[in-house]
Amino acid sequence: MIIARTIQELQASLQEFEKEGKDIGFVPTMGFLHEGHMELVKESKIKTDKTVMSIFVNPLQFGPNEDFDRYPRDEEKDIQLARNEGVDLLFLPTVEEMYPNGNLTINMVVTKRTDVLCGKSRPGHFDGVATVVAKLFQLIRPQLAFFGLKDAQQVAVIHALVEDYHFPIEIVPVPTVREHDGLAKSSRNVYLSDQERLEAPYLYKALQKGREAILKGDSISGIRDYLTAYIENHTSGEVDYLEIYSYPDLEMVIEDQQPVIIAVAVKFSQARLIDNIIITQKS
Amino acid sequence: MIIARTIQELQASLQEFEKEGKDIGFVPTMGFLHEGHMELVKESKIKTDKTVMSIFVNPLQFGPNEDFDRYPRDEEKDIQLARNEGVDLLFLPTVEEMYPNGNLTINMVVTKRTDVLCGKSRPGHFDGVATVVAKLFQLIRPQLAFFGLKDAQQVAVIHALVEDYHFPIEIVPVPTVREHDGLAKSSRNVYLSDQERLEAPYLYKALQKGREAILKGDSISGIRDYLTAYIENHTSGEVDYLEIYSYPDLEMVIEDQQPVIIAVAVKFSQARLIDNIIITQKS
Numbered sequence: 001m002i003i004a005r006t007i008q009e010l011q012a013s014l015q016e017f018e019k020e021g022k023d024i025g026f027v028p029t030m031g032f033l034h035e036g037h038m039e040l041v042k043e044s045k046i047k048t049d050k051t052v053m054s055i056f057v058n059p060l061q062f063g064p065n066e067d068f069d070r071y072p073r074d075e076e077k078d079i080q081l082a083r084n085e086g087v088d089l090l091f092l093p094t095v096e097e098m099y100p101n102g103n104l105t106i107n108m109v110v111t112k113r114t115d116v117l118c119g120k121s122r123p124g125h126f127d128g129v130a131t132v133v134a135k136l137f138q139l140i141r142p143q144l145a146f147f148g149l150k151d152a153q154q155v156a157v158i159h160a161l162v163e164d165y166h167f168p169i170e171i172v173p174v175p176t177v178r179e180h181d182g183l184a185k186s187s188r189n190v191y192l193s194d195q196e197r198l199e200a201p202y203l204y205k206a207l208q209k210g211r212e213a214i215l216k217g218d219s220i221s222g223i224r225d226y227l228t229a230y231i232e233n234h235t236s237g238e239v240d241y242l243e244i245y246s247y248p249d250l251e252m253v254i255e256d257q258q259p260v261i262i263a264v265a266v267k268f269s270q271a272r273l274i275d276n277i278i279i280t281q282k283s
Numbered sequence: 284m285i286i287a288r289t290i291q292e293l294q295a296s297l298q299e300f301e302k303e304g305k306d307i308g309f310v311p312t313m314g315f316l317h318e319g320h321m322e323l324v325k326e327s328k329i330k331t332d333k334t335v336m337s338i339f340v341n342p343l344q345f346g347p348n349e350d351f352d353r354y355p356r357d358e359e360k361d362i363q364l365a366r367n368e369g370v371d372l373l374f375l376p377t378v379e380e381m382y383p384n385g386n387l388t389i390n391m392v393v394t395k396r397t398d399v400l401c402g403k404s405r406p407g408h409f410d411g412v413a414t415v416v417a418k419l420f421q422l423i424r425p426q427l428a429f430f431g432l433k434d435a436q437q438v439a440v441i442h443a444l445v446e447d448y449h450f451p452i453e454i455v456p457v458p459t460v461r462e463h464d465g466l467a468k469s470s471r472n473v474y475l476s477d478q479e480r481l482e483a484p485y486l487y488k489a490l491q492k493g494r495e496a497i498l499k500g501d502s503i504s505g506i507r508d509y510l511t512a513y514i515e516n517h518t519s520g521e522v523d524y525l526e527i528y529s530y531p532d533l534e535m536v537i538e539d540q541q542p543v544i545i546a547v548a549v550k551f552s553q554a555r556l557i558d559n560i561i562i563t564q565k566s
Contacts, residue, residue: 007449105443106413109392130389138449160388166290166421 001083003090007139010091014052014140017089022049026142026169028133031055032072032187033081036177040146041085043174052140053082054091056098060107061128072187091140098135107131110157113250117153117263118274121240126157133158137167145169150176150184152261152276156248176275178204184275191271199235200273203264206230207277210244210262214279220244220253223262231266240265240272247278284366286373290422293374297335297423300372305332309425309452311416314338315355315470316364319460323429324368326457335423336365337374339381343390344411355470374423381418390414393440396533400436400546401557404523409440416441420450428452433459433467435544435559439531459558461487467558474554482518483556486547489513490560493527493545497562503527503536506545514549523548523555530561 004010017024025044029037033055044051055078062068075092082090108130113119119126137145147155155173162169177185182204183197192200206227213223228242246253247261263276287293300307308331310323316338327334338361345351358375365373391413396402402409420428430438438456445452460468465487466480475483489510496506511525529536530544546559 103394104447105393105395106440106447107392107394109390110388111386111390112388134448157389164387164389165417 001079001087001090003079003092005092005094006097007093010089010093010139013089017050023144024048024140024142025051026136026140026145027051027053027087028136028145028147029053029055030057030071030187031078032074032190033078034177034185034187036148036150036185038081038085039177040148040174041082041087043172044144044146045086047172048142048144050088051086052089052091052142053087054093054136054140055082056091056093056132056136058098058128058132059095060099060131061125063122063124066122067188072190091136098132104131108134108161110160112160113153113156116245116250117241117243118265119153121265126154129154130157130161134161134165137161137169142169144172146172146174148176149173149278150186150275152247152263152278153250156250159248182208184273186273188271188273192268192273193270196236196268196271199237200268202231202234203266203273203275205234206242207262207264207275211277211279214244214260214262227262227264231264235266235268237266237268237273240267284362284370284373286362286375288375288377289380290376293372293376293422296372300333306427307331307423307425308334309419309423309428310334310336310370311419311428311430312336312338313340313354313470314361315357315473316361317460317468317470319431319433319468321364321368322460323431323457324365324370326455327427327429328369330455331425331427333371334369335372335374335425336370337376337419337423338365339374339376339415339419341381341411341415342378343382343414344408346405346407349405350471355473374419381415387414391417391444393443395443396436396439399528399533400524400526401548402436404548409437412437413440413444417444417448420444420452425452427455429455429457431459432456432561433469433558435530435546435561436533439533442531465491467556469556471554471556475551475556476553479519479551479554482520483551485514485517486549486556486558488517489525490545490547490558494560494562497527497543497545510545510547514547518549518551520549520551520556523550 002013025048027040057071059068110126158171181201183201210227228239231239242264244262247259259278259280261276261278265274285296308327312320340354342351393409441454464484466484493510511522514522525547527545530542536543542561542563544559544561548557
């Protein structure tokens, strides 16, 4: 596995791949790798010749009171995991390498449906995501790029980025990887206390109950209230949002419209967890 | 000359050029072509194998009370001029082709020095410029792109776009082309009355007087006031701004700093004209 820490090193390796006529698969991450990330790599290795992973905790997508500084990092272990999984090229830039003048002159700003879900809870978050992904797409120029569906709103933003700015890249959404008890794999799970770790699977239990209720035809607002109460009764967390929208448009659900996303965010003492399921309704 | 009206047609022709290993030069315009645009084409033909011109009056860079609807258009004459000048591929998209959903989901937003010059007078203008140029750069993927220095602030924004988003494109700024009496060539000059057309060369006369004063070492604020009065005394126009900054940073001028731009915008009855000169000071 080649490790590139600068854009120059990255592009030198990419030129070699290009000379050999290799298709590039790209897996952007913020590191502290878990099986969710590994699933993205597995998909990339099936579908492309060379897999490029980036590990970059992007300050632009964290709000001023969010966890940029204490976001978990373990570069040594990440390098080992990426190598074991067969990543071909690992891009590990510093903040200075990605933002040499401190800030960019031109930012990407998401203008649609940023008033719902994580867009509402985290103002500017998806602007930062779109900006860094646009930079990485331009630097790496992959044929395919792989994103986890746990961040379903992010996947919708990336689809819009590719469409609006004509990136010749196919976006491959990959299903959420879960622990045995259903908890979605996340780098932030390490911040749960033992007690909270026992409670956290109730997010996914709630989503499954929601799926049943949607398929049964219960009212959207009734389901939303019921699931919110269900999580608050079974965990010590505070429900940041629990919403049901059309996917990927994130608009109000019209009867029999499909697919539908149930998305939830819950604040525990040291970690905010998100999860979702996307349901294709019977018509 | 090939004419492409859709993205699909454009990309089919570009693929042919690419197969032949041709270097692409790109000249983005809003049409109503004049000798300023032709100078960009001439430069492109010297430096590249194939010249692609776009003609697109981009609604995103016009404010709600600006002249989008009445911006001058003459497609038939433009096609003839582009053909005569040796343009290889002319891209003529509709607004629907560039913005199929009405608006983009993600816009480019310029965050630095938009509070000066045209950025101040035309809020959102450079956001629209950056957005459409990013789209065109991605669609056309030229090696070189040519921009006129009459729009000096635009050239600075395009440089930032290329740097921030890693476009592998060299930006070639081309000096302003002028009428015999010094008036900068502009599509908007057709909106001057006969009397205003006689007055308009005083913009460039003022800029030349400003150059002398800068080189003589006069105070910046003194020069600014003198030139503003000079234009107001010699024309019926209203000075929108007359400013002196460092270039391309557009910051306050520090003594002996170089280069310096003197930039002016004047509102006549039906047209707002801009002009500038960039001065390399003796050190």
